[in-house]
Amino acid sequence: MNNWFKNNGIHLAIIGIFIALCFAYFSPVIQGKSLYQNDVRQAQGGQKEIMDYRAKDGKAPLWTNSMFGGMPAYQIWAEYPSNVTSYIISFFKTIFPTPVDTVLLYLLGAYLLFCVLRIHPWLAAAGAIAFAFSSYNFQILEAGHSNKALAIAFFAPILAGIILTLRGKYLLGSLLTAFFLALEIRSNHIQMTYYLFLALLILIGIEIYHAVKAKTTTGLFKSFGYLAAAVIIAVGVNAGSLWTTYEYGQETTRGKSNLTAENASQPADGLDKEYAYGWSQGIMENITFLIPNAYGGASGGELDEKSHVAKLLVEKGIAPEQAAGAAREMPTYWGEKAFTSGPFYFGAIVFFLFVAGLFIVKSRIKWWILSAFVLTLFLSFGKNFPLISDLFFNYFPLYNKFRAVESILAVTGLLVPMLAILAVKEAVSGEQDSKTLMKGLKTALYITGGIILVVLIMPTLLLDFKTSNHDEYIQQWxxxxxxxxxxxxxxNALVKDRISMARADAFRSLIFVLIGAGLLWALIQKKITAQLAFMLFAGTILVDMWTVDRRYLSNENFTDNQQIQEPFRARQVDELIKRDPTLGYRVFDLTTNPFLSVDASYFHHSLGGYHAAKLKRYQELLDKQFSASINEDVLDMLNTKYVITRSEDGQSERIQNRETAAGPAWFVPGIRWAKTDDEEMAGLNSFDPKKEAIIHEEFKSLIDAKKVGVPVNADIKLINYHPDHLTYEYSAANDVIAVFSEIWYDKGWNTYVDGEKIPHFRANYVLRAAQLPGGNHKVEFKFEPTSYYTGETISLICSILLIAGLAFAIFVEVRGKRNTELAPNT
Known part of the structure; x- marks a missing residue:
């Protein structure tokens, strides 16, 4: 045991420093405060019904009616009790508060990767800091993109496992890959995982090329075999979430259109290109990798009373406080994104070392890093460089399912510090003479320093500092x-402020680049010891990144826990509506954009909500029946009992009680058949949902027209509501067609009459309907998705295999080291 602490003492010390850094940066958590994250607040709104029933029943329902009339709950929040990674993530989050937990995972994962790359621990710590404190990694924490942040945190350890496997550590490497990939998938941000795999495809290609060239393909393909098994296990561990997500994805706005292309506002398959490219990185905007405020920083709030704008307004007679307030509202960001939380800043020292690495690193991993860097860079341009982006969007599988293409730069944020740290390692390896190393250092200094000096001395030579709608903005003023x-x-004063911001950060970056160059020079010339240099690199990188991150995530972003625990405050109209004891009604809140807000979802069953992937049928219904004007018949069939509007003066909210709402379920005397989905949608333009149901002809076989009669003195009531289990009682003299104001989703809902399963079908484009036998009966709708329950069984089996295999691999590794230590010298 003493030997173990002796051998691993430096690693334990560095881990301790990482923990201290996290708590120092997020010191308000020690005071019991929590980080306010808008996207987390949004998630809380959509999850409210799920969490309420989880607290009541001890398990979460698999369906919720709180958003968009109804959708699978596992796309909002779900338990996967058979997935071992659920417990690992939960355990980590229990020990460390948010966002300490995520940043610590950033640090630990990257540290593992750099150690696997055989980097000295203190230099590995510098690399971990460079990756973890990349500005984007903190901006997404401030925004509340928690799943994305977790997914990014597992990039580095996945790569570490792959590298170990490629080196011949087949068992340990592949099982570590499986373990961290399982955690990556469980983070439930497929887009980030997909981007990582794009980079890894290049790595595989390079490894194959070198193996063929060196005639070592046997060992390589053995590694690939182990890694393939690792992927299968990781996917199996997450079978429940992946299967349900895949199944749901086919039915969402990212899947195929139900309407014909000329009639549908959505593309036939995947996302609309303009929507997908909405957040594209500007080509020159990548200068922020080196100079954070070169493009004005975040979208607003960057200016103060010392700005040119504020001073001009004061000169024009505006009170200083008003002038400062107006300046804070000015858009300092001048790129083409709709808005941004801040730039992608990788650190001046880190980017200088990255450029130096291009010239002095000789290992073939450099060529993978450079190739992946170029690919991720070009793909991040999106609409600004469609030549490559469109190739991927149109032809590469699944690429058109994702939006905000700039986020692929999260992968770049790992590649840059990797090559930067490898450059420092090369400088002390002794494999190259100091003359060659100094040549690389000078070239990197000329490139990075030259760019900085141009921005510092002649900023308008490279940058415009004006948006494309500059003239329109003047007209607004x-x-x-x-x-x-x-x-x-x-x-014009605003443009001057943008230039001042760029110059100030250029000067700042120049100082850090010179520090980095000085340290690298001292290291090459052996003026200081390697360990001291590594620690100085870690310290200066931390200072550089920390101070920039503070612009976007600081103590001011924390608030009392009470506000986090109660993110929404009920209005008087909400309280009044909640007094209604009837079951199954819905609310349409028009006081905000109902499809970008979860405020109503927190308190009611809402027609609106906010989610990145709505059911496509529902979106098509909104496009056709709600965009030009609101179709009251559609509101009726969705059992919209209450509409919330604002008073004419905009100072209060009012409730419209809609007595025409059809109710949770009703019988219809007639059927109108539709040959196509377009015809089915068109039928909703003018119809009475209580008198007829519009049904697609594909469901004709499920209806026995000879038995169906007119519902005379028939009645149906919802007697018990549970999000994924609805119970009705009805009475009818003969077979009848019942329509239920529940959203159609044929991947798990089953219908039972007195316990016996019967078929149900789609009506009115988005609702469920069924032919019910005459008499007095009980009808139940149960959400029982095979994808979830069978997926959980697969997950349990693979979780056992993963943990058992990982334990065995660690045992073999430890025993092998022990035997090596005990072996006699020969």
């Missing part, structure tokens, strides 16, 4: 101040 000249002066 003309309307605001009523003076063309003054409006132009104000906007």
């Amino acid at each position: 003309v309307q605001r101040v009523g003076d063309q000249g003054l409006a132009t002066e104000i906007v």
